[in-house]
Amino acid sequence: MKNRLKVLRAERNWSQQALAEELGVSRQSVNAIETGRYDPSLPLAFQIADVFGLTIEDIFIHEKD
Amino acid sequence: MSTARLPLHRRPGFWAGGLFAAFAVISALRISDAIDSTTGFILMVVAMLQIIPLTRASLAKQRSTGHLSAAVARYTRRFLFATFGYVLGLGIAVTIANRVELSQGESFLIALLPVIPVLGMIWTMARYLIEEEDEFLRHRAIMASLFGLGAVLTLGTFWGFLETFEVVPHVWAWWVFPVWAMGMGLGQCWMGLADRRASDPSGDEA
Numbered sequence: 060m061k062n063r064l065k066v067l068r069a070e071r072n073w074s075q076q077a078l079a080e081e082l083g084v085s086r087q088s089v090n091a092i093e094t095g096r097y098d099p100s101l102p103l104a105f106q107i108a109d110v111f112g113l114t115i116e117d118i119f120i121h122e123k124d
Numbered sequence: 125m126s127t128a129r130l131p132l133h134r135r136p137g138f139w140a141g142g143l144f145a146a147f148a149v150i151s152a153l154r155i156s157d158a159i160d161s162t163t164g165f166i167l168m169v170v171a172m173l174q175i176i177p178l179t180r181a182s183l184a185k186q187r188s189t190g191h192l193s194a195a196v197a198r199y200t201r202r203f204l205f206a207t208f209g210y211v212l213g214l215g216i217a218v219t220i221a222n223r224v225e226l227s228q229g230e231s232f233l234i235a236l237l238p239v240i241p242v243l244g245m246i247w248t249m250a251r252y253l254i255e256e257e258d259e260f261l262r263h264r265a266i267m268a269s270l271f272g273l274g275a276v277l278t279l280g281t282f283w284g285f286l287e288t289f290e291v292v293p294h295v296w297a298w299w300v301f302p303v304w305a306m307g308m309g310l311g312q313c314w315m316g317l318a319d320r321r322a323s324d325p326s327g328d329e330a
Contacts, residue, residue, distance in 0.1 A: 085193060087319065088260035094322050097260050 061120040064093045067111050081110050136185055139178035146171035161222060165215040172211050179204050195256040202248040209241030242301055264315055271311025272304040279303055 068078055075093070079086040082103070091097035092107075099107065108115045132138050150171060154164040179200055186192040217237040220226070226234060249269070256262040280300065286292040 084258045085261055088258055090323050091260050091319070096319070096322055097263065100259055103259060 060098045060122065061095060062092065063118055063120070064089075064107070067113070067118065068093075071111075078110070082106055130185075133177065134181050134184060136178055136181040139174050139181055143171065143174045143178060146174065161219060165219060168215065169211060172208065175204055175207060193256060193258050193261055195252055195258075196261070198255065199248055199252040202251070203245060206241045206244035206248055209244060210238055213237035213239075213241050245301075245305075264312070267315065268308045268311035269304075271314070272307030272309075275307025275310070276300050276304045 068075070073081075075089045076086050079089045082089070084103070088097070092099050104115050104119060108118055111118060147168070150159075150164055150167045153159045153167075154161070159167070183192060183197060183200060186196060214237070217234045220234055221231070249265075253262060253265060256265065280303070283292060283295060287294060
């Protein structure tokens with residue numbers, strides 16, 4: 060699943076490590092989600108959305124969209 | 125942090141290489157009858173001490189690459205204890221079996237000496253999957269253990285039929301665990317390489 064994580068992170072000038080610490084996950088997890096190699100679970104997707112103050116749909120792009 | 129920039133004593137590969145080299149030398153000395161089984165066992169235990177710096181270097185590397193979680197650290201410590209238990213148990217079992225005439229019941233109890241630490245290793249792996257809170261790391265560990273399972277089933281079935289048709293010699297059944305663990309390690313390496321190929325090195329700076 061595609062996502063806007065890298066762009067959103069860059070807009071806020073956050074490193075992968077800073078975002079990982081905010082989410083309580085490893086930096087590798089952030090990297091894997093960002094590069095589309097791993098789709099997060101629904102609870103983690105909600106957590107990511109909360110950190111950015113957005114909805115899940117604002118961050119993760121459904122392939123059909 | 126790149127491994128290439130680390131001093132030699134902080135690289136996991138250095139200690140892993142030292143461990144395998146020590147095992148190879150001790151095995152060669154034992155096979156050539158240059159040392160007896162007791163000396164070989166003592167040397168193996170001493171060589172095993174390299175697992176401590178190997179573990180420390182591995183934890184430091186995992187921390188630097190973002191793979192270290194509290195569950196990984198606990199898993200590593202537990203596995204270290206189980207490995208020491210395995211070497212001690214195996215050494216004691218082989219030494220007793222070589223020197224004492226054992227009844228079937230006694231042989232059964234002696235066989236448990238290396239088996240109990242191996243059960244400890246399997247329990248450690250199961251606990252890791254339960255305790256790991258990072259879902260991506262948990263997903264990777266599950267994929268790696270499935271990779272190991274695939275290796276055991278493929279090699280075991282293939283070897284079994286080759287054995288049936290007398291193409292290859294008999295192999296002890298306890299090899300299933302080392303083969304599974306090696307398969308799991310290969311799976312982790314393969315996924316690690318895929319990670320490195322796909323990872324965005326600018327991610328940390330952005």
